[in-house]
Amino acid sequence: MRPDVVVRGGTVVEAGWSGPADVVIAGGRVAALAAPGTAPPAPTVVDATGRLVMPGGVDPHCHVGFTSGDFTSLDDYRACTTAAVHGGTTTIVDFAIPRPGENPADVAYVQRAKAAEGLCDSALHACVVQWDDTVPEQLAGLVADGVPTVKMFTTYSGETMADEDTVLRTMKTLAALGGMVVIHCEADHIIGDAQQRGADAGRIGAPHMAATRPGLAETASVAEILAIAESVDAPVYFVHQSTAEAVELVAAARRRGVRAYSETVAHHLVLDDSAYRGDHPERFVCCPPLRPADQVRALGQHLFTGEVTTIGSDHCCYDTAQKESRSADVRAMPNGLPGVETRLPVIFSEYVVRRGLPVTRFVELTAANPARTNGLYPRKGTLLPGADADITIWDPSAHWRVTATALHMATDYTPYEGMHLTGRPTTVMVRGRIVIDNGTLTDPTPQGRHLKATLT
Ligand code: URP
Numbered sequence: 001m002r003p004d005v006v007v008r009g010g011t012v013v014e015a016g017w018s019g020p021a022d023v024v025i026a027g028g029r030v031a032a033l034a035a036p037g038t039a040p041p042a043p044t045v046v047d048a049t050g051r052l053v054m055p056g057g058v059d060p061h062c063h064v065g066f067t068s069g070d071f072t073s074l075d076d077y078r079a080c081t082t083a084a085v086h087g088g089t090t091t092i093v094d095f096a097i098p099r100p101g102e103n104p105a106d107v108a109y110v111q112r113a114k115a116a117e118g119l120c121d122s123a124l125h126a127c128v129v130q131w132d133d134t135v136p137e138q139l140a141g142l143v144a145d146g147v148p149t150v151k152m153f154t155t156y157s158g159e160t161m162a163d164e165d166t167v168l169r170t171m172k173t174l175a176a177l178g179g180m181v182v183i184h185c186e187a188d189h190i191i192g193d194a195q196q197r198g199a200d201a202g203r204i205g206a207p208h209m210a211a212t213r214p215g216l217a218e219t220a221s222v223a224e225i226l227a228i229a230e231s232v233d234a235p236v237y238f239v240h241q242s243t244a245e246a247v248e249l250v251a252a253a254r255r256r257g258v259r260a261y262s263e264t265v266a267h268h269l270v271l272d273d274s275a276y277r278g279d280h281p282e283r284f285v286c287c288p289p290l291r292p293a294d295q296v297r298a299l300g301q302h303l304f305t306g307e308v309t310t311i312g313s314d315h316c317c318y319d320t321a322q323k324e325s326r327s328a329d330v331r332a333m334p335n336g337l338p339g340v341e342t343r344l345p346v347i348f349s350e351y352v353v354r355r356g357l358p359v360t361r362f363v364e365l366t367a368a369n370p371a372r373t374n375g376l377y378p379r380k381g382t383l384l385p386g387a388d389a390d391i392t393i394w395d396p397s398a399h400w401r402v403t404a405t406a407l408h409m410a411t412d413y414t415p416y417e418g419m420h421l422t423g424r425p426t427t428v429m430v431r432g433r434i435v436i437d438n439g440t441l442t443d444p445t446p447q448g449r450h451l452k453a454t455l456t
Pocket residue numbers: 063184285286287288314316335336337
Protein backbone atom coordinates (compact mmCIF):
# COMPACT_ATOMS: atom_id res chain seq x y z
CA MET A 1 0.00 0.00 0.00
CA ARG A 2 1.28 3.49 -0.86
CA PRO A 3 1.93 5.54 2.29
CA ASP A 4 -0.33 8.53 3.01
CA VAL A 5 1.90 10.09 5.64
CA VAL A 6 5.50 9.71 6.74
CA VAL A 7 6.89 11.03 10.02
CA ARG A 8 10.61 11.56 9.53
CA GLY A 9 13.59 12.35 11.70
CA GLY A 10 12.15 11.75 15.17
CA THR A 11 12.92 9.41 18.04
CA VAL A 12 10.23 6.77 18.35
CA VAL A 13 9.37 5.94 21.97
CA GLU A 14 7.58 2.71 22.78
CA ALA A 15 6.93 1.14 26.18
CA GLY A 16 10.00 -1.10 25.98
CA TRP A 17 12.44 0.71 23.70
CA SER A 18 13.18 3.96 21.92
CA GLY A 19 15.34 4.91 18.98
CA PRO A 20 15.53 6.94 15.78
CA ALA A 21 13.01 5.73 13.20
CA ASP A 22 10.68 7.01 10.51
CA VAL A 23 7.01 6.06 10.79
CA VAL A 24 5.20 5.05 7.61
CA ILE A 25 1.41 5.42 7.70
CA ALA A 26 -1.14 3.99 5.26
CA GLY A 27 -4.90 3.62 5.53
CA GLY A 28 -4.94 5.16 9.02
CA ARG A 29 -2.54 2.59 10.45
CA VAL A 30 1.16 2.25 11.03
CA ALA A 31 2.45 0.38 7.98
CA ALA A 32 6.10 0.20 9.02
CA LEU A 33 8.85 1.66 11.15
CA ALA A 34 11.79 2.42 8.87
CA ALA A 35 15.45 3.19 9.50
CA PRO A 36 15.96 6.97 9.57
CA GLY A 37 15.88 8.46 6.06
CA THR A 38 14.65 5.27 4.37
CA ALA A 39 10.87 5.84 4.41
CA PRO A 40 9.30 5.99 0.93
CA PRO A 41 7.90 9.30 -0.37
CA ALA A 42 4.38 10.22 0.75
CA PRO A 43 1.90 13.04 0.02
CA THR A 44 2.29 14.31 3.60
CA VAL A 45 5.66 14.39 5.31
CA VAL A 46 5.93 15.48 8.93
CA ASP A 47 9.35 16.59 10.12
CA ALA A 48 9.88 15.35 13.69
CA THR A 49 13.55 16.31 14.00
CA GLY A 50 14.43 16.86 17.66
CA ARG A 51 11.07 15.45 18.79
CA LEU A 52 9.78 12.30 20.40
CA VAL A 53 7.30 10.26 18.37
CA MET A 54 5.04 8.40 20.77
CA PRO A 55 1.81 6.42 20.60
CA GLY A 56 -1.02 8.80 21.42
CA GLY A 57 -1.92 8.80 25.10
CA VAL A 58 -4.63 6.44 26.32
CA ASP A 59 -6.53 7.86 29.28
CA PRO A 60 -8.04 4.93 31.17
CA HIS A 61 -10.17 7.08 33.50
CA CYS A 62 -12.13 9.96 32.04
CA HIS A 63 -15.64 11.09 33.02
CA VAL A 64 -17.50 12.78 30.15
CA GLY A 65 -20.67 14.74 30.98
CA PHE A 66 -20.87 12.86 34.29
CA THR A 67 -23.89 13.31 36.57
CA SER A 68 -23.39 12.78 40.29
CA GLY A 69 -25.66 14.15 42.98
CA ASP A 70 -27.00 17.53 41.85
CA PHE A 71 -24.20 18.20 39.38
CA THR A 72 -23.28 17.29 35.81
CA SER A 73 -19.75 17.89 34.57
CA LEU A 74 -19.62 20.42 31.78
CA ASP A 75 -18.31 18.60 28.75
CA ASP A 76 -19.53 16.22 26.09
CA TYR A 77 -17.55 13.94 23.77
CA ARG A 78 -16.66 16.73 21.42
CA ALA A 79 -15.41 19.06 24.14
CA CYS A 80 -13.60 16.38 26.11
CA THR A 81 -11.80 14.87 23.12
CA THR A 82 -10.90 18.33 21.78
CA ALA A 83 -9.09 18.94 25.05
CA ALA A 84 -7.66 15.41 25.01
CA VAL A 85 -5.99 15.74 21.61
CA HIS A 86 -4.56 19.16 22.52
CA GLY A 87 -2.85 17.36 25.39
CA GLY A 88 -1.57 14.45 23.29
CA THR A 89 -4.21 11.91 24.31
CA THR A 90 -5.93 10.12 21.44
CA THR A 91 -8.05 7.52 23.26
CA ILE A 92 -10.25 8.01 26.31
CA VAL A 93 -12.06 5.42 28.40
CA ASP A 94 -15.30 6.90 29.76
CA PHE A 95 -17.82 5.53 32.27
CA ALA A 96 -21.50 4.71 31.94
CA ILE A 97 -22.74 5.16 35.51
CA PRO A 98 -26.40 4.30 36.17
CA ARG A 99 -28.59 6.71 38.12
CA PRO A 100 -31.03 5.19 40.61
CA GLY A 101 -33.49 2.97 38.74
CA GLU A 102 -31.39 2.69 35.56
CA ASN A 103 -29.78 -0.54 34.47
CA PRO A 104 -26.10 -0.90 33.52
CA ALA A 105 -26.53 -2.16 29.97
CA ASP A 106 -29.06 0.53 28.89
CA VAL A 107 -26.83 3.29 30.23
CA ALA A 108 -23.76 1.85 28.51
CA TYR A 109 -25.49 1.61 25.14
CA VAL A 110 -26.70 5.24 25.38
CA GLN A 111 -23.22 6.47 26.31
CA ARG A 112 -21.54 4.35 23.62
CA ALA A 113 -23.56 6.06 20.89
CA LYS A 114 -21.96 9.40 21.82
CA ALA A 115 -18.48 8.22 20.79
CA ALA A 116 -19.10 9.39 17.21
CA GLU A 117 -19.12 13.03 18.42
CA GLY A 118 -15.49 12.65 19.50
CA LEU A 119 -12.40 13.86 17.70
CA CYS A 120 -10.69 10.63 18.70
CA ASP A 121 -11.70 7.09 19.64
CA SER A 122 -13.08 6.02 22.99
CA ALA A 123 -14.00 2.95 25.00
CA LEU A 124 -16.29 2.52 27.95
CA HIS A 125 -16.44 1.09 31.45
CA ALA A 126 -19.94 -0.07 32.45
CA CYS A 127 -20.99 0.11 36.12
CA VAL A 128 -22.90 -2.12 38.52
CA VAL A 129 -24.39 -0.58 41.66
CA GLN A 130 -26.93 -3.19 42.75
CA TRP A 131 -27.25 -6.90 42.12
CA ASP A 132 -30.43 -8.40 40.71
CA ASP A 133 -31.28 -11.43 38.59
CA THR A 134 -30.87 -9.52 35.34
CA VAL A 135 -27.28 -8.48 36.00
CA PRO A 136 -25.54 -11.68 34.76
CA GLU A 137 -27.29 -11.45 31.40
CA GLN A 138 -26.54 -7.75 31.11
CA LEU A 139 -22.87 -8.40 31.88
CA ALA A 140 -22.71 -11.21 29.32
CA GLY A 141 -24.16 -8.87 26.69
CA LEU A 142 -21.78 -6.07 27.59
CA VAL A 143 -18.67 -8.27 27.43
CA ALA A 144 -19.81 -9.69 24.09
CA ASP A 145 -20.37 -6.14 22.84
CA GLY A 146 -16.84 -5.00 23.77
CA VAL A 147 -17.44 -3.53 27.22
CA PRO A 148 -15.60 -6.00 29.50
CA THR A 149 -14.64 -3.58 32.31
CA VAL A 150 -17.16 -2.68 34.99
CA LYS A 151 -16.73 0.13 37.49
CA MET A 152 -17.78 -0.31 41.10
CA PHE A 153 -17.58 1.93 44.15
CA THR A 154 -17.20 1.06 47.82
CA THR A 155 -18.21 4.62 48.75
CA TYR A 156 -20.85 7.24 47.85
CA SER A 157 -23.66 5.50 49.77
CA GLY A 158 -27.11 6.31 48.44
CA GLU A 159 -25.57 7.02 45.02
CA THR A 160 -23.25 4.52 43.39
CA MET A 161 -21.91 2.47 46.31
CA ALA A 162 -22.20 -1.30 45.92
CA ASP A 163 -22.21 -3.67 48.90
CA GLU A 164 -19.60 -6.42 49.28
CA ASP A 165 -21.97 -9.13 48.15
CA THR A 166 -22.65 -7.25 44.91
CA VAL A 167 -18.91 -6.75 44.37
CA LEU A 168 -18.26 -10.45 44.88
CA ARG A 169 -21.03 -11.59 42.56
CA THR A 170 -20.04 -9.08 39.87
CA MET A 171 -16.37 -10.08 40.06
CA LYS A 172 -17.17 -13.77 39.88
CA THR A 173 -19.59 -13.38 36.99
CA LEU A 174 -17.24 -11.12 35.03
CA ALA A 175 -14.23 -13.35 35.60
CA ALA A 176 -16.10 -16.24 33.99
CA LEU A 177 -17.03 -14.01 31.05
CA GLY A 178 -13.52 -12.62 30.51
CA GLY A 179 -14.28 -9.23 32.07
CA MET A 180 -12.88 -7.33 35.04
CA VAL A 181 -14.10 -5.08 37.84
CA VAL A 182 -12.42 -1.65 38.07
CA ILE A 183 -13.03 -0.24 41.50
CA HIS A 184 -12.98 2.97 43.53
CA CYS A 185 -11.99 1.91 47.05
CA GLU A 186 -12.71 4.03 50.11
CA ALA A 187 -14.44 2.41 53.12
CA ASP A 188 -17.66 4.38 53.37
CA HIS A 189 -18.25 3.77 57.10
CA ILE A 190 -14.82 5.24 57.97
CA ILE A 191 -15.51 8.24 55.75
CA GLY A 192 -19.02 8.70 57.14
CA ASP A 193 -17.61 8.81 60.66
CA ALA A 194 -14.79 11.22 59.73
CA GLN A 195 -17.30 13.49 57.98
CA GLN A 196 -19.62 13.45 60.99
CA ARG A 197 -16.77 14.37 63.33
CA GLY A 198 -15.81 17.19 60.95
CA ALA A 199 -19.40 18.44 60.78
CA ASP A 200 -19.75 18.33 64.60
CA ALA A 201 -16.60 20.43 64.92
CA GLY A 202 -17.66 22.91 62.23
CA ARG A 203 -14.87 21.62 59.95
CA ILE A 204 -16.77 20.25 56.96
CA GLY A 205 -16.01 22.89 54.28
CA ALA A 206 -13.59 22.48 51.38
CA PRO A 207 -10.51 23.46 53.47
CA HIS A 208 -11.12 20.29 55.54
CA MET A 209 -11.50 17.92 52.60
CA ALA A 210 -8.39 15.83 53.34
CA ALA A 211 -9.41 15.07 56.95
CA THR A 212 -12.88 13.91 55.89
CA ARG A 213 -11.54 11.09 53.72
CA PRO A 214 -8.50 9.59 55.51
CA GLY A 215 -5.99 7.35 53.77
CA LEU A 216 -6.96 4.57 56.20
CA ALA A 217 -10.36 4.37 54.50
CA GLU A 218 -8.61 3.60 51.21
CA THR A 219 -6.23 1.04 52.76
CA ALA A 220 -9.09 -0.78 54.49
CA SER A 221 -11.22 -0.96 51.38
CA VAL A 222 -8.39 -2.07 49.09
CA ALA A 223 -7.54 -4.90 51.52
CA GLU A 224 -11.13 -6.10 51.58
CA ILE A 225 -11.61 -5.95 47.81
CA LEU A 226 -8.33 -7.78 47.22
CA ALA A 227 -9.54 -10.53 49.55
CA ILE A 228 -12.78 -10.84 47.59
CA ALA A 229 -10.92 -10.96 44.26
CA GLU A 230 -8.51 -13.56 45.59
CA SER A 231 -11.30 -15.71 46.98
CA VAL A 232 -13.10 -15.91 43.63
CA ASP A 233 -9.93 -15.83 41.49
CA ALA A 234 -11.02 -12.71 39.63
CA PRO A 235 -8.89 -9.93 38.13
CA VAL A 236 -9.31 -6.48 39.66
CA TYR A 237 -8.13 -2.98 38.73
CA PHE A 238 -7.98 -0.31 41.44
CA VAL A 239 -8.68 3.18 40.10
CA HIS A 240 -7.02 6.39 41.34
CA GLN A 241 -4.92 4.87 44.12
CA SER A 242 -3.75 7.83 46.17
CA THR A 243 -1.36 6.32 48.74
CA ALA A 244 1.77 4.19 48.60
CA GLU A 245 0.17 1.85 51.16
CA ALA A 246 -2.73 1.12 48.80
CA VAL A 247 -0.37 0.46 45.87
CA GLU A 248 1.79 -1.78 48.08
CA LEU A 249 -1.20 -3.90 49.08
CA VAL A 250 -1.96 -4.49 45.41
CA ALA A 251 1.68 -5.26 44.62
CA ALA A 252 1.83 -7.80 47.46
CA ALA A 253 -1.32 -9.49 46.17
CA ARG A 254 0.16 -9.60 42.66
CA ARG A 255 3.22 -11.36 44.09
CA ARG A 256 0.84 -14.01 45.48
CA GLY A 257 -0.58 -14.48 41.99
CA VAL A 258 -3.67 -12.26 42.16
CA ARG A 259 -4.34 -10.48 38.88
CA ALA A 260 -4.49 -7.03 40.46
CA TYR A 261 -3.58 -3.69 38.89
CA SER A 262 -2.89 -0.21 40.29
CA GLU A 263 -4.00 2.98 38.58
CA THR A 264 -2.77 6.34 39.81
CA VAL A 265 -3.93 9.69 38.49
CA ALA A 266 -1.94 12.79 37.67
CA HIS A 267 -3.22 15.03 40.45
CA HIS A 268 -2.34 12.53 43.20
CA LEU A 269 1.19 12.31 41.80
CA VAL A 270 1.81 16.05 41.54
CA LEU A 271 -0.44 18.02 43.90
CA ASP A 272 -0.71 17.77 47.69
CA ASP A 273 -3.16 18.72 50.42
CA SER A 274 -1.65 22.19 50.86
CA ALA A 275 -4.05 23.11 48.04
CA TYR A 276 -6.87 22.93 50.62
CA ARG A 277 -5.16 25.73 52.56
CA GLY A 278 -4.95 28.01 49.51
CA ASP A 279 -7.29 30.59 47.98
CA HIS A 280 -9.61 28.17 46.17
CA PRO A 281 -9.75 24.95 48.19
CA GLU A 282 -12.98 23.87 46.50
CA ARG A 283 -11.24 23.64 43.13
CA PHE A 284 -9.19 20.72 44.49
CA VAL A 285 -12.03 18.70 46.01
CA CYS A 286 -11.80 15.18 44.64
CA CYS A 287 -12.12 11.62 45.95
CA PRO A 288 -9.81 10.31 47.26
CA PRO A 289 -8.57 13.75 48.34
CA LEU A 290 -5.11 15.17 47.72
CA ARG A 291 -2.70 13.73 50.28
CA PRO A 292 0.17 15.25 52.34
CA ALA A 293 3.38 16.03 50.42
CA ASP A 294 5.41 13.16 51.93
CA GLN A 295 2.72 10.71 50.85
CA VAL A 296 2.69 12.17 47.34
CA ARG A 297 6.45 11.56 47.14
CA ALA A 298 6.04 7.97 48.36
CA LEU A 299 3.30 7.31 45.80
CA GLY A 300 5.43 8.81 43.01
CA GLN A 301 8.29 6.44 43.87
CA HIS A 302 6.11 3.57 42.75
CA LEU A 303 6.19 4.85 39.18
CA PHE A 304 9.90 3.92 39.32
CA THR A 305 9.51 0.59 41.16
CA GLY A 306 7.14 -0.73 38.52
CA GLU A 307 4.32 -1.29 40.98
CA VAL A 308 1.96 1.24 39.42
CA THR A 309 0.30 -0.09 36.28
CA THR A 310 -1.25 3.02 34.70
CA ILE A 311 -1.65 6.78 35.04
CA GLY A 312 -5.08 8.22 34.26
CA SER A 313 -6.58 11.67 34.67
CA ASP A 314 -9.91 11.00 36.46
CA HIS A 315 -11.00 13.98 34.36
CA CYS A 316 -14.21 15.48 35.72
CA CYS A 317 -14.94 18.86 34.27
CA TYR A 318 -16.74 21.04 36.82
CA ASP A 319 -16.20 24.79 36.89
CA THR A 320 -15.53 27.17 39.78
CA ALA A 321 -19.19 28.20 40.15
CA GLN A 322 -20.26 24.57 40.56
CA LYS A 323 -17.46 23.91 43.02
CA GLU A 324 -18.12 27.08 45.03
CA SER A 325 -21.88 26.57 45.20
CA ARG A 326 -21.53 23.84 47.87
CA SER A 327 -18.05 24.49 49.22
CA ALA A 328 -19.32 24.95 52.79
CA ASP A 329 -20.05 21.21 53.00
CA VAL A 330 -17.88 18.71 51.14
CA ARG A 331 -20.59 16.05 51.51
CA ALA A 332 -22.68 17.93 48.94
CA MET A 333 -19.89 19.09 46.62
CA PRO A 334 -19.21 17.95 43.06
CA ASN A 335 -16.06 15.80 43.32
CA GLY A 336 -13.37 15.67 40.69
CA LEU A 337 -10.81 17.72 38.80
CA PRO A 338 -10.43 18.63 35.12
CA GLY A 339 -7.31 16.94 33.73
CA VAL A 340 -7.65 15.14 30.41
CA GLU A 341 -5.54 17.82 28.66
CA THR A 342 -2.85 18.24 31.32
CA ARG A 343 -2.25 14.55 32.25
CA LEU A 344 0.62 13.94 29.82
CA PRO A 345 2.44 17.31 30.04
CA VAL A 346 2.29 17.42 33.85
CA ILE A 347 3.60 13.86 34.28
CA PHE A 348 6.25 14.30 31.58
CA SER A 349 7.56 17.49 33.16
CA GLU A 350 7.38 16.44 36.81
CA TYR A 351 8.56 12.86 36.42
CA VAL A 352 10.51 12.47 33.15
CA VAL A 353 12.22 15.87 33.13
CA ARG A 354 12.53 16.62 36.86
CA ARG A 355 12.92 13.16 38.37
CA GLY A 356 14.45 11.06 35.60
CA LEU A 357 11.62 8.63 34.91
CA PRO A 358 12.61 6.87 31.66
CA VAL A 359 10.52 8.18 28.79
CA THR A 360 9.81 4.57 27.79
CA ARG A 361 8.20 4.05 31.21
CA PHE A 362 6.20 7.25 30.66
CA VAL A 363 4.77 5.72 27.47
CA GLU A 364 4.15 2.44 29.27
CA LEU A 365 2.21 4.14 32.10
CA THR A 366 0.22 6.60 30.00
CA ALA A 367 -0.45 4.72 26.75
CA ALA A 368 0.67 1.08 26.48
CA ASN A 369 -0.53 -0.23 29.84
CA PRO A 370 -3.85 1.65 29.77
CA ALA A 371 -4.43 0.07 26.35
CA ARG A 372 -3.41 -3.38 27.63
CA THR A 373 -5.48 -3.38 30.81
CA ASN A 374 -8.51 -2.14 28.88
CA GLY A 375 -8.28 -4.68 26.06
CA LEU A 376 -7.34 -2.13 23.40
CA TYR A 377 -3.76 -3.26 22.71
CA PRO A 378 -2.11 -3.57 20.14
CA ARG A 379 -4.56 -1.41 18.23
CA LYS A 380 -3.87 1.46 20.67
CA GLY A 381 -0.91 2.24 22.92
CA THR A 382 1.84 1.27 20.46
CA LEU A 383 3.30 2.28 17.11
CA LEU A 384 4.10 -1.25 15.99
CA PRO A 385 2.95 -2.01 12.43
CA GLY A 386 -0.79 -2.67 12.34
CA ALA A 387 -1.62 -0.26 15.17
CA ASP A 388 -3.92 2.69 14.53
CA ALA A 389 -1.77 5.66 13.55
CA ASP A 390 -2.62 7.64 16.69
CA ILE A 391 0.62 9.53 17.17
CA THR A 392 1.78 12.28 19.50
CA ILE A 393 4.86 14.17 18.39
CA TRP A 394 6.38 15.76 21.47
CA ASP A 395 8.81 18.62 21.93
CA PRO A 396 10.70 17.50 25.05
CA SER A 397 12.32 20.87 25.69
CA ALA A 398 9.44 23.33 25.17
CA HIS A 399 9.01 25.47 28.29
CA TRP A 400 5.56 26.81 29.01
CA ARG A 401 3.35 28.01 31.81
CA VAL A 402 -0.02 26.41 32.43
CA THR A 403 -2.98 28.74 32.43
CA ALA A 404 -6.65 27.82 32.16
CA THR A 405 -7.33 30.41 29.47
CA ALA A 406 -4.94 28.66 27.08
CA LEU A 407 -6.36 25.19 27.72
CA HIS A 408 -9.40 23.67 26.00
CA MET A 409 -11.35 21.89 28.73
CA ALA A 410 -14.94 23.04 29.33
CA THR A 411 -14.14 24.80 32.57
CA ASP A 412 -12.66 28.08 33.81
CA TYR A 413 -9.81 26.70 35.91
CA THR A 414 -6.98 24.20 36.03
CA PRO A 415 -5.53 22.78 39.26
CA TYR A 416 -2.08 23.39 37.73
CA GLU A 417 -2.54 27.14 37.14
CA GLY A 418 0.82 28.92 36.95
CA MET A 419 2.98 25.78 36.91
CA HIS A 420 6.03 25.93 34.68
CA LEU A 421 6.36 22.79 32.59
CA THR A 422 8.92 21.37 30.20
CA GLY A 423 7.66 19.33 27.25
CA ARG A 424 4.44 19.41 25.30
CA PRO A 425 2.81 17.90 22.23
CA THR A 426 3.24 19.77 18.98
CA THR A 427 1.59 17.52 16.38
CA VAL A 428 -1.09 14.93 17.09
CA MET A 429 -2.56 12.42 14.66
CA VAL A 430 -5.71 10.38 14.96
CA ARG A 431 -5.69 7.35 12.65
CA GLY A 432 -3.23 9.09 10.36
CA ARG A 433 -5.07 12.43 10.20
CA ILE A 434 -3.29 15.45 11.63
CA VAL A 435 -5.69 16.98 14.16
CA ILE A 436 -3.21 19.17 16.04
CA ASP A 437 -0.45 20.95 14.16
CA ASN A 438 1.97 23.20 15.97
CA GLY A 439 -0.32 23.14 18.99
CA THR A 440 -3.37 24.29 17.01
CA LEU A 441 -6.50 22.30 16.17
CA THR A 442 -6.47 21.84 12.40
CA ASP A 443 -9.12 19.16 11.95
CA PRO A 444 -12.22 19.54 14.17
CA THR A 445 -14.16 16.88 12.25
CA PRO A 446 -15.79 14.37 14.60
CA GLN A 447 -14.36 10.97 13.68
CA GLY A 448 -14.58 9.11 16.99
CA ARG A 449 -15.29 5.42 17.10
CA HIS A 450 -16.45 3.37 20.04
CA LEU A 451 -13.74 0.74 20.54
CA LYS A 452 -14.81 -2.79 21.29
CA ALA A 453 -12.43 -4.06 23.93
CA THR A 454 -11.34 -7.64 24.56
CA LEU A 455 -9.35 -8.55 27.65
CA THR A 456 -6.67 -11.19 27.12
O1 URP B 1 -13.58 12.90 42.79
C1 URP B 1 -13.72 12.12 41.87
N1 URP B 1 -12.82 11.19 41.66
N2 URP B 1 -14.79 12.26 41.06
C2 URP B 1 -15.12 11.46 39.97
C3 URP B 1 -15.86 10.23 40.35
C4 URP B 1 -14.94 9.19 40.87
O2 URP B 1 -15.03 8.84 42.03
O3 URP B 1 -14.06 8.70 40.15
